[in-house]
Amino acid sequence: MNELDVLHVFCGPGGHHGNALGVVRDGRTCPDEASRQALAAELGFSETVFVDDPERGVVDIHTPGLRLPFAGHPLVGVAWLLDLEVVNPPAGEVWARHDGEFTWITVRPEWAPPRRLQRYATAAEVDALPAPPPGEGWLYAWAWEDEAAGRVRARAFPRRDDGIAEDEATGAAALLLTAGLGRALNITQGRGSQILTAPAPDGMIEIGGRVRFAPHAAHRSH
Numbered sequence: 458m459n460e461l462d463v464l465h466v467f468c469g470p471g472g473h474h475g476n477a478l479g480v481v482r483d484g485r486t487c488p489d490e491a492s493r494q495a496l497a498a499e500l501g502f503s504e505t506v507f508v509d510d511p512e513r514g515v516v517d518i519h520t521p522g523l524r525l526p527f528a529g530h531p532l533v534g535v536a537w538l539l540d541l542e543v544v545n546p547p548a549g550e551v552w553a554r555h556d557g558e559f560t561w562i563t564v565r566p567e568w569a570p571p572r573r574l575q576r577y578a579t580a581a582e583v584d585a586l587p588a589p590p591p592g593e594g595w596l597y598a599w600a601w602e603d604e605a606a607g608r609v610r611a612r613a614f615p616r617r618d619d620g621i622a623e624d625e626a627t628g629a630a631a632l633l634l635t636a637g638l639g640r641a642l643n644i645t646q647g648r649g650s651q652i653l654t655a656p657a658p659d660g661m662i663e664i665g666g667r668v669r670f671a672p673h674a675a676h677r678s679h
Contacts, residue, residue, distance in 0.1 A: 505531075
């Protein structure tokens with residue numbers, strides 16, 4: 458049996474929206490990659506994270522179709538859930554901090570997998586896109602809502618064959634966009650999720666957001 462916590466990560470103001478995340482606190486219940494991949498596929502969240510060492514923050518991240526060395530929203534979520542100061546995904550050591558209602562991680566842009574970042578002229582054009590838009594490859598569609606204030610409207614489309622037509626909040630894509638623009642951003646993604654970013658020393662970038670337990674799904678046994 459797996460004790461599963463279901464979180465929403467990068468929630469908007471008031472705690473609504475956010476990207477669903479499954480957290481298996483005891484990774485020993487799924488001891489090998491095949492069993493982890495099968496559970497992630499069954500759950501159908503954009504990512505599920507397995508905690509292998511809660512003291513050192515060692516975690517393993519899976520989408521419904523593949524294992525990831527790094528992903529933003531699972532690391533923010535598990536740092537919040539376990540009150541961690543350090544998280545250790547396969548990509549490397551990630552520092553975390555908790556600031557009021559926001560949990561932040563500091564990461565390297567090169568850890569993020571490649572994404573096509575496509576700028577649109579207006580937020581309305583981003584809103585009007587079908588899910589997913591025609592084409593192939595991971596697409597992060599964005600537009601300025603208020604360029605002077607760093608406010609961005611974005612939507613994310615994995616366009617891979619795993620049942621995820623649109624990703625509600627994508628830390629890795631926000632990381633790449635921040636690195637490309639070289640400035641702090643306040644991103645509204647999906648239905649109303651919020652991702653905050655800020656450049657940090659040595660080329661690092663901070664990503665922050667709110668985390669909440671999913672309604673009626675905080676503790677589930679599988």
